[in-house]
Amino acid sequence: MANERLRALEEVEKEIAMILQCAGNIVLELSKDKHNASFLDRQLVQFQSSVNRVENELSSQIRYLTQVATGQPHEGSTYSARKDCQMALNRAEYAKVKLGELGRTCEVMLEQQQQQQQQQQQQQT
């Protein structure tokens, strides 16, 4: 829900840029010797619609904030859940480290056993 309102405000920013661009195109077209009437009409319609959209959208956002805002700071937080999750990840990391040590110990033991077997075979031959 919050993302939708923020996205709507980002669209409003693009509309404001469109307003200025349309105004510039209209003045540029009027500066020419021969005007393209259809182009002027299109740009003017777009200019007016953008202005209306910006005004309506910003007015509705301000109206919504008038209803919703309390002036008090929000005191919610995700700290406890984040801490629990962090501890769970630490537990998993610790288990991974211990299993890694166990694996290395087993490999060392196996190498020693193989060396002993090779020595015994050499002695027999």
Added chain:
Amino acid sequence: MATQRVLPQSKETLLQNYNKRLKDDIRSILDNFTEIIKTAKIEDETQVSRATQAEQDHYEMHVRAANIVRAGESLMKLVSDLKQFLILNDFPSVNDAISLQNQQLRSLQEECDKKLTSLRDEIAIDLYELEEEYYSSSYSQWDSTDLPLCEAYRQRDSWASPGSSCSSTQGDREDVDGPPSQETNPQHHLNGHGTASIEKP
């Protein structure tokens, strides 16, 4: 250049300020644009010479165009302020974002713990078999006070069904008698061999 604006005290004043800025900027854009279009009209009769009139019109258009751009930038600043106000004061969406984040973190934590628990159970099973193999071989040098996992299971089974014979692979196992307290068996089950902290009666 411009003195710092004193922030309004209440949220109503702030929102009224936002409304005023919106209306003023939109009005500024429309009026200045309309005046530019009117100024672009060529008039035959002028009070001053054509060159002077042209220069005046040029300067006026310049100023009005700058006004339109200034109003546009002021609108952008207003949008930025509204975004900030929305993030800080839109409690329903902040609550939703917090609960969603909590839910995601808790599900991640539960998944992590579930996997660790299943890993623990698998390792306990393997440890049981390894201990059984080790203590039944001739290489074991275990202390009689220690109770390996396999023996703990055997004794627990024998206590559960007194009629069944308690098979023990070690002859001096009588020293380790007296049923350990019930709480030690789960501890053996959890920790495997070597939990010396268990007290035997």
